[in-house]
Amino acid sequence: MIRFGVIGSSFISQKFIETAHSTQKFQLSAVFSRQLERAQEFAAPFQSAQAFADWQEFLAQDLDAIYIASPNALHYEQAKAVLLAGKHAIVEKPMVCHPDQLAELLRIAKENKVFLLEAARNTYEAAFESIGSFLRNHTILGAQFSYAKYSSKMPELLAGTEPNIFSEKMAGGALMDLGVYALYASVTLFGPAQKVAYQAQQLPNTVDLNGFGYLDYGHFQVGIFAGKNLTSTLVNEIYTDKGTLVLDSCQHIQKATFYYHDGSHIDLDIHAPSDNMLEECLSFIHIIEKGDQVLADSLTQRAEAVHQALYDMRQVAGIHFSSDPI
Numbered sequence: 001m002i003r004f005g006v007i008g009s010s011f012i013s014q015k016f017i018e019t020a021h022s023t024q025k026f027q028l029s030a031v032f033s034r035q036l037e038r039a040q041e042f043a044a045p046f047q048s049a050q051a052f053a054d055w056q057e058f059l060a061q062d063l064d065a066i067y068i069a070s071p072n073a074l075h076y077e078q079a080k081a082v083l084l085a086g087k088h089a090i091v092e093k094p095m096v097c098h099p100d101q102l103a104e105l106l107r108i109a110k111e112n113k114v115f116l117l118e119a120a121r122n123t124y125e126a127a128f129e130s131i132g133s134f135l136r137n138h139t140i141l142g143a144q145f146s147y148a149k150y151s152s153k154m155p156e157l158l159a160g161t162e163p164n165i166f167s168e169k170m171a172g173g174a175l176m177d178l179g180v181y182a183l184y185a186s187v188t189l190f191g192p193a194q195k196v197a198y199q200a201q202q203l204p205n206t207v208d209l210n211g212f213g214y215l216d217y218g219h220f221q222v223g224i225f226a227g228k229n230l231t232s233t234l235v236n237e238i239y240t241d242k243g244t245l246v247l248d249s250c251q252h253i254q255k256a257t258f259y260y261h262d263g264s265h266i267d268l269d270i271h272a273p274s275d276n277m278l279e280e281c282l283s284f285i286h287i288i289e290k291g292d293q294v295l296a297d298s299l300t301q302r303a304e305a306v307h308q309a310l311y312d313m314r315q316v317a318g319i320h321f322s323s324d325p326i
Contacts (some may be wrong), residue, residue: 001025001026001027002025002026002027002064002065002285002288002289003027003029003063003064003065003089004020004026004027004028004029004063004064004065004066004092004196005028005030005031005032005058005061005063005065005066005067005087005229006028006030006031006032006042006066006067006069006167007032007066007067007068007069007070007078007137007246007310008067008068008070008092009038009041009042010054011025011030011034011040012069012071012092013042013067013069014042016067016069016119016277017046018225019275019277019278019281020067020281022275022278022281023278023282023285024079025152025285026281026285027047027048027051028043028046028048028065028274029049029050029061029304030049030050030051030052030058030061030063030064031043031046031049031050031052032053032055032058033051033052034053034183035053036051036052036205038053039052039053039173041281043094046062049058049198051241055081057114058081059081059085060085060212060279062219063087064087064088064288065087065089065090065284065288066082066087066088066089066090067090067091067092067119068082068089068090068091068092069092069119070168070178071164071167071170071171071257072094072097072170072171072172073096073097073169073321073322073323074099074170074171075091075092075095075096075097075240076097076101076104076105076255076323078095079091079096079105079116080104080105080108081094082110082126083105083109083112083114083116084110084112086112086113086114087113087114088114088115088116088117088288089105089109089114089116090118090119090284091116091117092115092119093118093119093180093181093184093295093326094115094118094120094171094176094180094305094307094310095144095303096272096307096308097171097176097311097321097323097324098311098324099307099308099311100308100325102303102307103182106300110120115172115287115288115296116168116225116288116300117296118299118303119280119283120180120181120184120280120303120306121183121251121276121279121280122181122185122188122250122251122252122253123184123187123188123250123253123299124130124279124280124282124283125251125253125272125279126271126272126279127253127254127256127270127272128185128188128189128253128272130256130268130269130270131189131207131238131245131247131253131256132188132189134245134258134268135189135238135240135245138240138241138242139240139241139318140217140219140220140238140239140240141191141220141240141241142180142221142222142238142239143189143220143222143223143237143238143239144222144223144234144236144237145185145186145223145224145225145236145250146221146224146225146232146234146236146250147179147181147182147224147225147232147249147250147251148174148178148210148225148226148227148228148230148231148232149178149225149228150229151166151225151228151229151233152165153165153166154228154229157236160204162274164206165177165228166203166207166209166228167199167205167207168205168206168207168319168321168322170319170320170322171195171321171323172207172321173200173207173209173210173228173321174200174207174208174209174210174226174227174228174229175198175200175208175211175213175226175310175313175314175317176310177228178226178227178228179211179213179224179226179313179317180207180306180310181250181251181312182224182225182226182250182292182311183215183224183306184250184251184302185236185237185250185251186215186222186224187302187305187306187309187324188302189238190215190217190222191217191302191305192305192308192309193216193217193305193309194216194217194218194315194317195215195216196213196215196216196312197212197213197214197216197308197313197315197316198211198212198213198313198314198316198319199212199316199317200212200317201229202298202317202318202319206319206320207319208226208317208319209227209228209229210226210227210228211225211227211317212225212227212311213223213225213226218285220239228257231255235247235248236248236249236250242260242261243258243260243261244258244259245257245259245268246258246259247256249274252272253270253272253278254269254270254272255267255270256270267285269285279312283295
């Protein structure tokens with residue numbers, strides 16, 4: 001049984017706990033919040049969980065892993081402390097705000113013989129293995145990946161407040177949220193891009209509400225679209241010399257259909273679980289229990305490519321965070 005703690009009391013933390021418990025391999029043992037009452041309220045439904053507002057006391061608990069789902073700008077320092085405490089860190093995407101932070105965390109994880117894992121759920125999907133296998137006999141001509149969903153925090157923003165998801169102090173924005181899924185789809189299937197760019201509709205604080213980007217692979221390009229102030233119903237497409245593969249999404253993929261140039265089509269064999277966090281939880285369990293360094297290293301390579309792309313895209317668009325190097 002993997003004893004784990006949670007930092008953050010949002011909906012995503014609640015969902016992770018539910019999915020983790022459903023595997024019968026995870027047990028929530030500790031919850032941290034800066035407000036003890038909030039931690040107690042969040043931990044109350046789980047008899048095995050203690051609530052903490054003292055950071056050092058929380059880190060001193062007998063835990064195997066800690067899931068970090070705080071605002072983006074806090075991930076690096078919290079993950080660093082978790083790794084130095086000798087515990088595996090499972091960090092909600094995006095893991096960091098700058099590629100140098102990721103390099104530092106990976107060094108610390110290696111020195112302390114623990115794993116640093118990013119909870120970017122679509123890179124763990126078996127659907128991508130099926131898609132990648134199907135595409136091996138095709139010449140890739142391009143792709144389009146999009147994920148845009150109207151944020152529940154938009155009313156607050158429109159009312160004149162600045163929620164964390166739209167704050168430059170908290171490293172918010174569309175690219176640093178839903179855009180991560182589009183980037184992971186591209187990197188998981190095609191690897192690191194040679195060059196990237198991004199143009200966005202931005203707030204006065206430079207944080208993006210939505211934006212279009214591209215990844216240049218030399219002999220083909222991949223377009224991405226991410227948004228938090230609107231909802232997109234676009235399908236995702238991969239273009240090849242033999243036809244077009246249409247995906248219902250770039251994350252939690254449940255349907256993939258290939259349309260040949262002659263008009264015929266076939267459906268790929270995709271079996272996605274109803275719980276969109278299950279595959280990542282099972283992967284975390286496998287890596288932690290088996291000590292699968294090969295899989296962990298493969299995921300690290302993807303994470304490095306995604307975080308470099310995120311940073312480079314922000315520089316092109318002029319999206320600046322308080323946590324950025326001077």
